[in-house]
Amino acid sequence: MLDSLRDGLQAAVKKLVGANTVDEKSVKEFVRDLQRALIQSDVNVKMALEVTERVQKRALEEKPPAGVTKKDQVVSILYEELARLLGGEGGLQLDKNRLNVIVMLGVQGSGKTTTTGKLARLYSKRGFRVGIVAADTFRPGAVAQLKTLAEATGVEIYSDDREKNSVKIAVAGKKKFQGSKNLVIIDTAGRHKEEKGLLQEMKEVVKGVEPDVTLLVIDGTIGQQCFSQAEAFHRAAPVGGIAITKLDGAARGGGALAAAAATGAKVCFIGTGERIDDLEEFVPTRFVGRLLGMGDLKALMETIRDAEVQVDEKRVQRMMSGKLTMDDLMYQFDQMKKFGSLKKVLEHIPGFSGQVDSKELDKAEDRVKVYRSIIQSMTGDEKANPDSINSSRLKRIAKGSGRNEKDIRELLSRYKQMKTLVKTSKGRELRQMMRRMGDQ
Numbered sequence: 055m056l057d058s059l060r061d062g063l064q065a066a067v068k069k070l071v072g073a074n075t076v077d078e079k080s081v082k083e084f085v086r087d088l089q090r091a092l093i094q095s096d097v098n099v100k101m102a103l104e105v106t107e108r109v110q111k112r113a114l115e116e117k118p119p120a121g122v123t124k125k126d127q128v129v130s131i132l133y134e135e136l137a138r139l140l141g142g143e144g145g146l147q148l149d150k151n152r153l154n155v156i157v158m159l160g161v162q163g164s165g166k167t168t169t170t171g172k173l174a175r176l177y178s179k180r181g182f183r184v185g186i187v188a189a190d191t192f193r194p195g196a197v198a199q200l201k202t203l204a205e206a207t208g209v210e211i212y213s214d215d216r217e218k219n220s221v222k223i224a225v226a227g228k229k230k231f232q233g234s235k236n237l238v239i240i241d242t243a244g245r246h247k248e249e250k251g252l253l254q255e256m257k258e259v260v261k262g263v264e265p266d267v268t269l270l271v272i273d274g275t276i277g278q279q280c281f282s283q284a285e286a287f288h289r290a291a292p293v294g295g296i297a298i299t300k301l302d303g304a305a306r307g308g309g310a311l312a313a314a315a316a317t318g319a320k321v322c323f324i325g326t327g328e329r330i331d332d333l334e335e336f337v338p339t340r341f342v343g344r345l346l347g348m349g350d351l352k353a354l355m356e357t358i359r360d361a362e363v364q365v366d367e368k369r370v371q372r373m374m375s376g377k378l379t380m381d382d383l384m385y386q387f388d389q390m391k392k393f394g395s396l397k398k399v400l401e402h403i404p405g406f407s408g409q410v411d412s413k414e415l416d417k418a419e420d421r422v423k424v425y426r427s428i429i430q431s432m433t434g435d436e437k438a439n440p441d442s443i444n445s446s447r448l449k450r451i452a453k454g455s456g457r458n459e460k461d462i463r464e465l466l467s468r469y470k471q472m473k474t475l476v477k478t479s480k481g482r483e484l485r486q487m488m489r490r491m492g493d494q
């Protein structure tokens with residue numbers, strides 16, 4: 055999907071990551087590469103410049119959060135800005151407890167009928183009772199095409215071969231499914247004797263059925279022309295959402311997506327192939343993540359934010375006074391885990407520098423699980439004063455936690471190590487250490 059854009063962006067990232075240092079020169083070069091990749095994908099020139107200027111400004115001005123390298127930060131800025139360019143999160147807000155009506159709009163061949171079938175499949179899988187309505191009375195074969203799709207998805211279809219008025223069919227279809235279904239999708243005509251007639255018919259269908267969503271279907275291969283097409287439809291009937299089809303291999307897909315988002319209407323779905331399952335809800339962060347060969351950006355961003363370890367000042371003060379409890383130790387382990395999971399995420403991302411031995415991390419996490427269960431079996435007094443744990447207490451804790459005594463001795467020795475570290479370190483060093491604990 056969107057191969058050329060993906061290749062262009064990935065090449066730019068690779069070059070940045072391969073550079074010795076990230077300085078003004080390499081950032082500017084990175085930004086030029088990005089511009090080229092976006093424009094080649096038919097992203098409107100003005101938009102491409104705007105987004106890359108923001109990337110450049112932020113890359114030069116913002117400091118990376120603790121534990122994140124400059125390169126990683128610049129790449130994550132790119133993710134954020136691209137996702138922002140592509141608008142908010144897609145999908146539709148539907149309520150299973152009532153009848154939801156979707157009317158499909160779009161010019162001929164854009165993919166309305168196919169997308170109707172795909173949506174029927176998607177929402178049936180999610181437990182909706184779906185009915186589809188064949189309100190395209192213009193194109194011969196339209197009803198048969200939809201019937202085949204209805205069969206493939208196992209949803210009920212309403213059609214009326216004798217009725218030539220599409221508004222009447224749409225209204226009758228909605229009425230028929232009222233009560234028995236909770237989602238009705240109405241497929242309309244894309245062809246008409248004249249364009250004005252098509253827009254007029256749409257207006258009437260929308261007026262007649264009062265849909266919850268008018269979903270405009272646009273062929274993604276037209277690139278940035280999406281913008282004017284969406285605007286023309288929006289004037290005729292307010293567009294509630296956009297589905298962009300044929301993004302599989304569409305060289306101009308990047309432009310189509312950006313232009314559609316620029317109309318202010320939400321891109322809800324993207325079609326990525328001719329098969330019935332080739333439809334997905336459009337989630338810009340996830341999409342951009344995939345473009346760059348990584349997972350969901352949002353998840354990554356959250357992990358990065360989580361990993362910006364906040365040093366708990368009260369805790370530092372107490373520990374400085376020589377009082378170190380088992381809870382403090384657990385707190386440290388938890389901080390380590392945050393860093394660990396961040397590194398694990400980063401590790402899967404080409405271009406990110408996380409050189410992590412994930413087996414080691416897993417092992418460390420397993421140990422922390424063991425320690426946690428041991429600490430849970432301690433009394434309040436034992437947790438506050440671990441030095442009071444003698445051999446009979448040790449036996450009791452082992453029994454209570456289901457762990458062996460060796461594990462408990464190991465935990466106690468980690469506690470002692472930590473205590474020695476705290477004793478010998480100064481306040482500033484301790485804060486540093488708490489921040490960096492897992493970063494080794």
Ligand SMILES: Nc1nc2c(ncn2[C@@H]2O[C@H](COP(=O)(O)OP(=O)(O)OP(=O)(O)O)[C@@H](O)[C@H]2O)c(=O)[nH]1
Pocket residue numbers: 160161162163164165166167168169190193196243244245271299300301302324325326327328332
């Ligand atoms: N590759 C690819 N082809 C698609 C996609 N969506 C639709 N198509 C194809 O595009 C062609 C037109 O799709 P239709 O669903 O018939 O379009 P329509 O908007 O209903 O067309 P009219 O009924 O004539 O207005 C078909 O050959 C579909 O298989 C997609 O996401 N990817």
Ligand SMILES: [Mg+2]
Pocket residue numbers: 166167168190196241242244
């Ligand atoms: Mg059709």
